[in-house]
Amino acid sequence: MNSEEEFFDAQTGLESDDSGEVSFKDALVFDSNEGTDGSSEQENGVWERRKALPGETISRSNFSVWSILKKCVGMELSKIAMPVEFNEPLSFLQRISEYMEHTHLIHRACSLSDAVDRMQVVAAFAVSAVASQWERTRKPFNPLLGETYELIREDEGYRLISEQVSHHPPVSAFHAESLKQEFEFHGSICPKLxxxxxxxxxxxQGTMTLELLKHKEAYTWTNPMCCVHNIILGKLWIEQYGTVEIVNHSTGDKCILNFxxxxxxxxxxxxxxxFIQDESKKKRRVIYGKWTESMYSIDPKLYETKKAEKKTGSDPQKEVNIHNPSETFPTAEVEEDDELPEGQDTVTVIPGSALLWRITPRPSHSAQMYNFTSFAVTLNELEPGMERLLPPTDCRLRPDIRAMEHGDMDLASAEKERxxxxxxxxxxxxxxxEEEWSTRWFRMVTNPFTGAEDWQYTGGYFDRKYTDCPNIY
Structure with missing residues (x-):
């Protein structure tokens, strides 16, 4: 692969994001005057997505977390009704849709002719899917059985539908598809807390499946474990850990990522x-980075050479600040496991690496909006005229989430209990x-690539036929 043609080189790419190959889009950042709900409207009447929530983050300083959790040690929290103070104003179905924030990576993979090149971009997409969880220390609302969420982004070329298909255990199924029939991305998640x-x-728990239709390829993987530290005392912080194995079921290539x-x-x-290995288990590329910042790719031989040089002290690498490459920092150290390390926004970049993905900077006021990304801020917004198009099961219509979003915790708590x-x-x-409840948009099938049980979208949602949908709110 020619890194200068397929991806911009890490050594020069740190100084500029002008490359159209794998750079972010800033379409969710606007300069227009906001409305009362954070949305904005240009002078010509064109509606724009909002860039702020209607209300600021509600403090938990007067709330005793320990009084609730002390009886829950070792228990599965999904079976326990938690106070609304634990939540952020999004449903878990909306949280799932944040996987699509970096859809441009899927489009990029679709455009590449080499299978290994496609795999490394798919690997970057798999990492980017969990990046929005950074500093998101509150839980989303548990979806009600039959709850749905739709997301249509014509500017990004896809649409998504998700449904809560089981309550005990809680299972959320989703299906996203390209508007130009380039890809399908689907799966289900059963979160165990x-x-x-x-x-x-x-x-x-659950399998992610990405199908690149043009290349007749299917990739599957599972997400890493996530842990929120210092629930009782101290500063909350998040880490992801575990092995993620991405399999290309068409070529036999695999990417093994260690969080x-x-x-x-x-x-x-x-x-x-x-690293990425082909069907004969030969290493083709090494992948490295941080899920909170950026991911890089490098030739395995060059990686091993640099690694050996570092061990012998002949190549003293430093931590590179991705926002200011001329500034360097030492590696962070802490004394206790549960204390948040004083790490910097840094990745040690090996010369000759290619940048695969870089995280989108969050809004400057993100801390006042539950640490939401610009993408997350838009997810519960009701676009003009949307209410008459949505089914009564869409979580944008949930009164408890809507109340919390506006900062009314008393109403949010009362509606949640109701x-x-x-x-x-x-x-x-x-x-x-005698009549059993049944899912509407998904059905249980065998995943043709993994052989395991999975939920499959049955189609028809976007035909807008909701006359018999129950009003679950």
């Missing part, structure tokens, strides 16, 4: 390292009757 005294561990745990001294905080009781009553009614 456990409290371990000082931390909450989230295991996102490294922080470790004793914090030197591996946020780091991701791995909806949970309404859902319990519906289950009792179904258990007493």
């Amino acid at each position: 456990k409290f371990w005294g000082k931390s909450v561990e989230a295991e996102p 490294k745990p922080c470790g004793m001294f914090g030197k591996d905080l946020h780091k991701v390292e791995g 909806l949970e009781e309404k859902q319990r009553a519906a289950r009792r009614e179904q258990s007493e009757g």
Whole structure:
């Protein structure tokens, strides 16, 4: 692969994001005057996506987390009704749609002719899918059974539909497709949340499947583990860890990514390292970076050479600040496992590497908006005329999320309790009757690539036929 043609070189790419190959789009950042709900409208009447939430983050300083969690050590938290103070104003279905923030990487993969080149961009997409979780220390609202969410982004060339297909265990299924029939991205997630005294561990069980239709390729993988530290005392912080194996079922190529745990001294905080191997298990590319910042690709021989030089001290590499390449920092160290390491926004860039992906800078006021990205800020917005097009099951219409978004915690708590009781009553009614509840937009099938059970989109949602959809709110 010619890195100067296929990707811009890391040595020069750090100074500029002008390359159209894998750079971010800034379409979600606007300069127009905001409306009262954070949305904006230009003088010519063209509506734009909002860049702020209607209300600021609600503080939890007067709320005793320990009073709730002390009885939950080692338990599965999805079965416990948690206070609304634990939440951020999004449904888990909306949180899933954040996988699509970096859809330009899928489009890039579709355009490449070489299978290994496609794999490394797919690997970057898999990493980018969890990047929005950085500093997002509150949980999304648990979807109600039958809840749905749609996301149509014509500017990014895709549409998505998701549905809560099971309540116990909680399972959320999603299906995204290219508007030009270039790709399909689908899967299901059954989040397992456990409290371990000082931390909450989230295991996102479920398979992601990306199909590049032009190349007749299918990739599958599972997401890494996620842990939120210092639940009771101290500054909350997040780490992702575990092995992610991406398989190209058409070529036999694999990408094995290791999301490294922080470790004793914090030197591996946020780091991701791995490699691509072909069907004969020959290493073709080494992938490295941080899931909170950027990912790079390099030839394995060059990587091993630089690694050997570093061990012998002949190549003293420094931590490179991706925002200011001339500035360097030492590796972060901490004394205790659960303390947040004082890491910098840095990746040690090896000369000769190609930049695959770089995270989008968050809004300057993100901390006042639950640490949302610009993309996340738009997800619960009701576009003009949208209410008459949405089914009554869409989570944009949930009154508890809407109340929290506007900063009314009393109303959000009351509505959350009302909806949970309404859902319990519906289950009792179904258990007493003869008619069983059934999913509307997805059905259980066997994944043709993994052989495991999976949820498949049945089609028809975007025909806008919702006359018999129940009003679950």
